[in-house]
Amino acid sequence: MLDQIAYAIPFLLPGLLVTIEVSLITVAVSTVIGIVLGVGLVYGPLPVRWAVRGFSDIIRGIPILVLLFFVYYGLPLTGLNLNSFAAAVLGLTVFKIAQVVEYVRGAIESVPRGQMDAAKAIGLPFHERLIYVVAPQAMRRFLPPWLNGVTDAVKGSALISLLGVGDLLYGIQKVVGRTYDPLVLYCFGALLYFVMNYALSIGSRALERRFSYIRE
Template identity: 70%
Template structure:
């Protein structure tokens, strides 16, 4: 057992790096794209809001595994062929975008409407009100649930192994095929995932406690 673990560590380390890269790209892209879409959902014109609302509702209702398979196997039918890594990041980003949209909508929606009216009363333009009045308050409400959602992205990244991406989970399966030591290797993989997600959960709790006075 110990020899299998020692043998697996270099492979699992490389797989962990891929898992972290997939998670980082997913979180970064979804934060930018989903954040802009979330703001448009609240303040955009009605047709744009309907499109974004439809996108969010549909994507959140689709299992992430189905979305991954759709991107990898379905898009080539439309002429868009993606490598497994790119398909995995795209699918996870789309899924995460829908969550970010709802996080942004909820954060902005929790701010009293009078805040925007007060900014308008003192002569601030709409972009200035959004940046200097709404954003500082919304970010504090947005961070805790968003970080909780980041843990979902890390856990969801394990599914990219089904496309042959050599992430942590795929590396574990490869080593098991060579050593036939399934239990200790799966336990070791679980420890890796637990450490990452527990760290993120603790960060979320600290942020929630730090900014809890805002909701009082």
């Protein structure tokens, strides 16, 4: 068993780096765009709220694998040709944006309405009410689901192997095709995914404690 793992490691390391890269890009981009759209969903004008709500509901209702296939095979029909890596990142990012929008909406709406009204009563403009009054309270409610979403992004990235992206799972499949011993290799791959997500969970708990300490 150890010999098989030692043989597989040179093939799996590049795929592991691709998995990390895709996950980082997905989380970073989806967080920034999702926060902006989430704020628009709560405080934007009616057409913006309708558009964001429709986007979030539709995307979250589509299985992520179907969304990946749509981006990879459907967008070329419109003249937009993406390689497998770009299509995978785009598909995962769009799906995560829809989730982050809901995290933001739930976090903002959990802040008592009176907090915003009181800040308005003392003359704070909207952007200052949002930044200094709502955001610190909402962040404590935003972090737990967002941190869970980060680990989901890592696990969901395994689907990109179906688009031919050379991620960790794709590397495992290539080695299995050479050694014909799937059990050991898939168990080792599961262990690698577990280690990544366990490290993220430890970091997540530390971040939650740190943020709570700062704000209390």
